[in-house]
Amino acid sequence: MSDVVLEVKDLHTYFELEEGTLKAVNGVSFTIRKNRTLGIVGESGCGKSVTAQSIMRITPKKNSRINGQILLHHDSGPIDIAQLDEDSDQMRDLRGRDIAMIFQEPMTAFSPVHTIGNQIMEALFVHGENDKRAARKRVISLLDEVGIPAPERRIDEYSFQLSGGMRQRSMIAMAIVLNPRLLIADEPTTALDVTIQSQILRLMKRLQRDNGMAIIFITHDLGVIASMADDVAVMYLGKIVEYGASREIFKNPKHPYTKGLLRSIPKFGEKDGAHLATIKGTVPVPLDPPDACPFANRCGEFIAGKCDVRMPAAIHVAPGHSVNCVLYE
Amino acid sequence: MSGSSLLDVRGLTKYFPIEEGLLRRVVGHVRAVDHVSLSISRGRTLGLVGESGSGKTTLGRCVLRAIDLTAGEILFHHEGVTTDLAQLSRREMREFRKHMQMIFQDPYSSLDPRKTVFDIVSEPLRINRIAAGKALEDRVRTVLELVGMDVRYMKRFPHAFSGGQRQRIGIARALSINPQLIVCDEAVSALDVSVQAQILNLLKDLQEEFKLTYLFIAHDLSVVEHVSDEVAVMYVGKLVEQAPTQALFTSPRHPYTEALLSAIPRPDPDRPLPETGGIEGELPDPANPPPGCYFHPRCPYAEPICREQEPPLIEIAPGHTSACHFVEELELQGLED
Secondary structure: OOOEEEEEEEEEEEEEEOOEEEEEEEEEEEEEEOOOEEEEEOOOOOOHHHHHHHHHOOOOOOOEEEEEEEEEEEOOEEEEHHHOOOOOHHHHHHHHHOEEEEOOOHHHHOOOOOEHHHHHHHHHHHOOOOOHHHHHHHHHHHHHHOOOOOHHHHOOOEHHHOOHHHHHHHHHHHHHOOOOOEEEEEOOOOOOOHHHHHHHHHHHHHHHHHHOOEEEEEEOOHHHHHHHOOEEEEEEOOEEEEEEEHHHHHHOOOOHHHHHHHHHOOOOOOOOOOOOOOOOOOOOOOEOOOOOOOOHHHOOOOOOOOOOOOOOOEEEEEOOEEEEOHHHO | OOOOEEEEEEEEEEEEEEEEOOOOEEEEEEEEEEEEEEEEEOOOEEEEEOOOOOOHHHHHHHHOOOOOOOEEEEEEEEOOEEEEHHHOOHHHHHHHHHHEEEEOOOOOOOOOOOOOHHHHHHHHHHHOOOOOHHHHHHHHHHHHHHOOOOHHHOOOOHHHOOHHHHHHHHHHHHHOOOOOEEEEEOOOOOOOHHHHHHHHHHHHHHHHHHOOEEEEEOOOHHHHHHHOOEEEEEEOOEEEEEEEHHHHHHOOOOHHHHHHHHHOOOOOOOOOOOOOOOOOOOOOOOOOOOOOOOOHHHOOOOOHHHHHOOOOOEEEEOOEEEOOOOOOOOOOOOOOO
């Protein structure tokens, strides 16, 4: 079990709103191993981003509440991130050194008034480096590693001087400067053009091969998931409804939601005027949701008295492949 | 090619001036759209693809004369009469605009939050003085039903609706005055996958029922492949390839199209993104494009001539055009079925 980097057990992240309790993450469990990529896929409001923010402990302090365990494994034993104070020195130290995150919009991740280089070097200084020239050298080689041309010049530029692709590369450089064991990527290529996206995806794969980090890759794009993930968690309304090896999920999906999602994307060469399969209705808001299958009201295989009375348990349908659906109970 | 063309765009060009200093001196131009010609057949869909800065949105806006063009012709064939929209005055254009409508990307910002669904959908009818009173209300009801909206909600404001429902409202507004041409600018890009499929199906049904012609602008190639009869590919303001959909996707004839297709992540673990290869570099600055073929700095097949001469757009098969010096020699890879 020594290759386990992070274990999330029964994570709940709730937001207290005037209208009620928004159960953004509602009982999520998964394990992440070294050198592997877990893809979390789902539509807007499924809780995939809040899951990531909970692991980083960057959900709004004022009205959010985290329950469950987020165990970060060290040689010296596990640390439960869920129990830490988000402003504590220990949590600050974990961010960047153990777990780093990249976002969809790199423009907002960088300060517009500091150069890219200074911002990346800052992370080194905060975490103990005090030789300025060594830090600069390290950042230049890192910018080179993530594919930024003329890094000795780019290091002194500001984020607004860079293209979207270069900004995303810089953010990746900033994320990996301390060699984190886990990288969380939240829709990192969604705002990029397709040719730039493929460059960034390749870069992430190469970095993982070189340094063995674990990756949580969050996206709504099933094509990106298929390219990147070893394992896939399909989320819907705060819950993981299906979990398994990428190949299993794409070739042998079990949950009606997973099946519906896969059917509703246009596939090449399947034309002849056919309609796309759809999932009826829209994703509801998880305000005070009932304790039942979250997909019940949109499901084509809904069984009254079964699906709407309790949350189905996780059923193992194949090794490593589990599904939460009464059809398999 | 079946059917007659509804729209023929010839040499459409749009330059945006780059101004500098206090006196707003013009120091250069961004060639957003540069001598683009294309045709759309009546009742068909032309997909227009390209990455950011390719000029696809600007082209769509020029076709509707939402912005003025720098040069070119926009020939609209309607009831046996051909009208060059580029020559119409603003007033004449206002009259003509009832034949063409637009559906926007962002269903959140494209609907006025202070207007009810009824106000939004009836607006084109009122502006064009097509209907009033009872007739107006009937027409709004009809189009809302067409797009699958519950007419009981027509006095509500947009914020009460989800993204997919808002997009239906936008479609109802576009449909209300029976247009011939609808420009769909990234019309499904902001929607969740399951909702996107509903809207694509709706657009397809409406096209069949009302013989609508679509100019479908999008960056998502799998969506474009699904909806389009023909596809045009733009790169930095220029049309680089146009072909019937299947030909473009299975046997592309321009290296940029090949690069685009190879970059698509497929939802199939048996077709992973290759770890090596792939297109390098970024899109050039449209204000300062490279000489010769704009794609040459990124093109794996570039030869000296590509740096010097701009390749002409030539027809290599019926309905299939490409602008590449080596279109006859190259064996390019498309998507296998």
